[in-house]
Amino acid sequence: MGEFRVTEPPQATDDETIAAPLAGVVFPLRDVPDPVFADGLVGDGCAIDPLVGELRAPCDGTVVQLARTAHALTLKTDSGSELLMHIGVETVQLQGEGFAAHVAQGARVRAGQLLIAFDLDALASRAKSLLTVVAVANGEQRDIAAREVADYLPVDSGAPLLRLSARATAAPMSGPTAAAEIVEAAAVVRQSGGLHARPAARVRQALAPFTARVQLRAGERQADARSVVALMGLGLREDDAVKVRGEGGDAAAAVAAVVAALETRIAGEVHATSSAGTMASGGGLLAPDVIGGVSAAPGIAIGTLVRWAAERFEVPQRGESPARETDKLDRAFGDVSAAIIAATVAARARQRTAEADIFDAHLALLNDPQIVAAARTRIAAGDSAAAAWQTAIDQQCQLLAELEHSLIAERVNDLRDLERRMLRALGVGSQSGPALPDAAVVLADDLTPSEFSTLDAARLKGLCLIRGGVTSHVAIIARAQGVPVLVGLGDAAATCADGATVIVDADRGRFEFAPDGERLAAVRAELASRQRRQSELQARAQEAALTRDGTRIEVAANITDRRGAQAAYAAGADAIGLLRTEILFLDRDAAPDADAQRASYEVILDAMHERPVIIRTLDVGGDKPVGYLPFPHEPNPALGLRGVRIVELHHDVFEQQLRALLALRRPQQCRIMLPMVTEVAEIIAVRERLTALAAEMGIDALPPLGAMIEVPAAALLAEQLAAHVDFLSIGTNDLTQYVLAMDRGHAGLAPRLDGLHPAVLRLIAQTVEGASRHGVWVGVCGALASDPDAVAVLVGLGVSELSVDAPSVARVKARVRELDLPACRDAVRELLALDSAAAVRRAAKAKWPA
Structure with missing residues (x-):
């Protein structure tokens, strides 16, 4: 082997602005359905849901890495930033089909130059997600100083997206000495698709605990194992052999970790195959009187077609003065x-x-x-x-x-x-939109938000756009107002007759411009059924949810702020089952003081009109960092300092929150809940501090105190915990991930992360049983509470409160009213004996059909 050399990367200089490499809607990395990207393992940045199949250079630079499948590219800017652009998720499995590179590795490119063209429609039907990652791969040198576009808003290709600044870095480590340990090992790349972005990021992650310098060598090519870009640049395929060489005091352990990362297939990945047989089957050819479109807002409507023609403005050229x-x-x-x-x-x-x-x-x-x-x-x-x-x-x-x-x-x-x-x-043009019949479907080439606002909302039943897109602003506004919208109908729709009776079926992407009587009757029956059901639910939303045997189940709502409380009250929520207080601590330079917090909590209590509100104390750390509250680096944040554990680090912030809660005008309306409790000592410490603060503030009575059951330890110790609290609330999202040892953000495991798993249900049962021995009630505030298949199961297990999102309150109450508690209890015993979540879900559907 040749001499082992480590070349220090050039230091990045100067601030720079990075443009959007493609047009679409901006998403945070956490929304990318792949933990390697979502957790920032390949670097910090954002994602874009593309609206066109063209990836363009976001600035001047050099292409330092181009995937052989053309699904990913890294551009090194003139200021030293390495920008990884990865089109879609798991698109390496497509083996280049649908991608066409317009540049070569090593090419010098100019801002706006076409880098990769891709078939958007074909990828949409085959890729796991089209979210395209734009990340700074050399984050040790470059920081993202600012995001120029907020999450979930559109961005044009070429528009400013990120502002980068040079990061102050420590001096390079001195070169190896003769006494330094040198370790070499052989490995085989076992990752499906080869050493692309995600496996490369996992190699770098594997090296995090070590200080040794590690390189990968394949023939004459070599790469620093801590550089995702360099690793991808090796172009290694699945089953390629590679040599791993480490140098330093912990070289043996570091090399072993890298070999393991290379040779361990990522869960959920499959071997790359050809596209034959992978296309999902469609619904067949459309009828002659049907035009296919893209659903931008769900729903179905019948109405009279009204053609919208853009207004022509007669503008006076010369002014008075x-x-x-x-x-x-x-x-x-x-x-x-x-x-x-x-x-x-x-x-x-x-x-x-x-x-x-x-x-x-x-x-x-x-x-x-x-x-x-x-x-x-x-x-x-x-x-x-x-x-x-x-x-x-x-x-x-x-x-x-x-x-x-x-x-x-x-x-x-x-x-x-x-x-x-x-x-x-300025007095030019019409101040109002076209007159609409009682039930109208508006067809336009495109529409602006202000034009949409001139339409009579009471008469508008549907909207169809010949152009437009699912993220167009008018589509977003219409969706918020519950108006079904189809976009991208094409020029064929322009010939549809004004005044015709049409059907907008945005649930199935169909614009039916000449439906017959039978079809109209069927759609009207479906609409009537939907309306009756919704009216029935809403009419009884404010009533208590009583099972058929007369047992009351409290149906509460999960919220984050005052607007959420108002919506919850209007929706019929009996209480707030979870107020997430984290929002008060975000987007600030310092934590809010007790007075600011108290004022925020007061308006939420007022919005609920005496109905109880469970306020969860600050739950940050883990995957919810707050900039001004420093936490040590943790290789596994989900198992680290979060929830009530932050008291150890930031007791002053926690105490300010307790003071705010004690100072409320109606403290008995408030229930305090502690997240991530694992043992009795944590509750005792908080209760003692509450008692001391209350005495200091001259307060006689303490608000009820509860604990969240999110970890198996808490569920197993429920009886002991219940001796020191007034209630328990089960967070099924976290409890499920900890019980099943499945990261709740892992896209490949998502179908298996089911709270109806018998192991999870047994812990819920044990929690309720333990709490009952002390007369303590148990609620559920996780996603399982609103799952139609789970409501009867939870009620049968003895849960007495279900906390859901506000729009689900009426539906969950209706579900509860269909149940008989004794029958649910008997049935649940059988479900606990089943061997899988799928079996439980099948049995639940059979016993309690929706």
């Missing part, structure tokens, strides 16, 4: 700003966060200094306010259109929307 026209422009700005702000406030009040974010973006565009300055310049040249504004928008849209191959439709749509809003505010 610059002063008068400037005044008109300013007044229009004020009117439109006020309208957008009002729409934002209304959307947030109805918990339509995505809709509110759209209006926030529109307000920012309205106040864009470049557009405003251009309009004022035109007014100074003699144009009317309307003409000046129209010209300023035209100029901006033209600039966007000149960006080669950019998906600028949504941004242009937003600008055109603001253009029309302002023109109407």
Whole structure:
């Protein structure tokens, strides 16, 4: 073998802005259904759900790694950043089908240059996910100083996405000495698809506990085992042989860890195969009177077709005087700003966060200094306010259109929307939308949010767009309002007759423009059935949920803030079963003090009108870090410092929260709940501190204190814990992952992570039994509480409270009313004897059909 050398990577310099390499909707990495990406093992960054099949260079740089299957590429920027762009999840298994590389490894590229083209439709039907990761692979040198686009908002290709800054790094380690341990070993790559991004990240992760320098060698090629990019650059395939060489005091252990990582197949992966037989079967050919579309908002509707034609504005070119026209422009700005702000406030009040974010973006565009300055310049040249504004928008849209191959439709749509809003505010054009019949389905080429807002919501039953996309702003707003939406119908829909009776079946992606009487009757019957069921549920939502034998089951809601409390109360929630307080601690530079917390809790208690509220103390750490609360690095955060364990590190923050809870006007309406309890001593310590603080604050009575059952230890010690608490609440999400030893974020294990597993159910049964010996009630606040198959099982096990999301309250109450408690108890004994979650679920469906 040749001489072993370690070359230090060049230090990154200068701050830089990274553009979006493709157009789509931005997602946080945690939403990527693969723990290697979601946990940031390949680097920090974000993901984009693509709307076009083109990956473009986000800046100038050099292609330092290109997957042989063309599904991933790493670009080294001129400032030293290594940007990994990985198209979709598990797309390496496609063996390059659907991908076409337009550059070669080692190529020098310019910003905006096409790197990889991919077949979006084909990948959508075969890939696990199309979320495309954009990550900084050399995070030891580069930090993400800022994200330029918020999560779940659209971004255009070429628009600013990330701002990077150089990270101060420690001096390089000195070179090896003659006494340094040198260890070599052979390995075979057993990862399906070879050493691509995910296996490479796992190799790097395996090296985290060690200090040794480790390299992989394949022929004449070598790579630093701590560099994901370098490892991918080896181009190793499945079953390729590789040599692992380590140097340093712990080289033997480090090399062994790398060999194990290389030779252990990742759970859930399969051998790469050809595409034959992998395509899902479709639903057959569409009938002649049906046009296929893409569902942007679910639902089904029948209505009279109303063709929407974009309004033509007759704009006066010359103005009265610059002063008068400037005044008109300013007044229009004020009117439109006020309208957008009002729409934002209304959307947030109805918990339509995505809709509110759209209006926030529109307000920012309205106040864009470049557009405003251009309009004022035109007014100074003699144009009317309307003409000046129209010209300023035209100029901006033209600039966007000149960006080669950019998906600028949504941004242009937003600008055109603001253009029309302002023109109407300036007295140009119609102030209202078309008159709609009693039940209308609007068909348009495309639609802006402000145009959508002019439609009579009481008469609008469905929306169909010839163009558009599932993430278009009007689709998001319509979805929030419960209007079924089909997009991408194509030009064939343009020939549909105005006034025809049509069906929008957004559940199945069908626009039926000439349904016969039989089909109409069937859809009307389905709609009537849905409406009756929903009305029945809502009519009784405020009533108690009593089983047929008269046992009351409390149906509560899980929330995070005041708006959630308002929605829960309106939905009929008997209580708040889980108030997650973490939101108060996020997006801040320091923890909120006791007064700020108390004020936040008070408005939630007020929104519930005397109904009890369980407030969970701060549950951060683990997978929920807070920047100003430092935690030590943990190789397995789910098993580390989180929940009530943070008292050990941040007792001052915990005490401030206890003070806030004790200071509430109606402390007995509040129930305090401790997360991640594992032993009695933790509860005793908190109760003692509560008692001491209450005495200090002159408070006589303490709020009820409860504990979450999230770990097997707590369930097994439920009887002992119950002797010191007023209630127990089972967090089935965490309990299931700990009982089954399956990471709840592991995409490959998701189908098996089922809370109806008999082992989980037995621990729930033991919890209820232990608590009952002390007269303590038990609730469930995890996802299992709203699972239709699980409600009867939980009730049969003796759970007396089910806490669910607010929209599920009426449905869960209705489910409870169908049950007979003694019968549920008898049936559950049989379920506990079954051998799998699948068997329990089948039996539950048979005994309690939905």
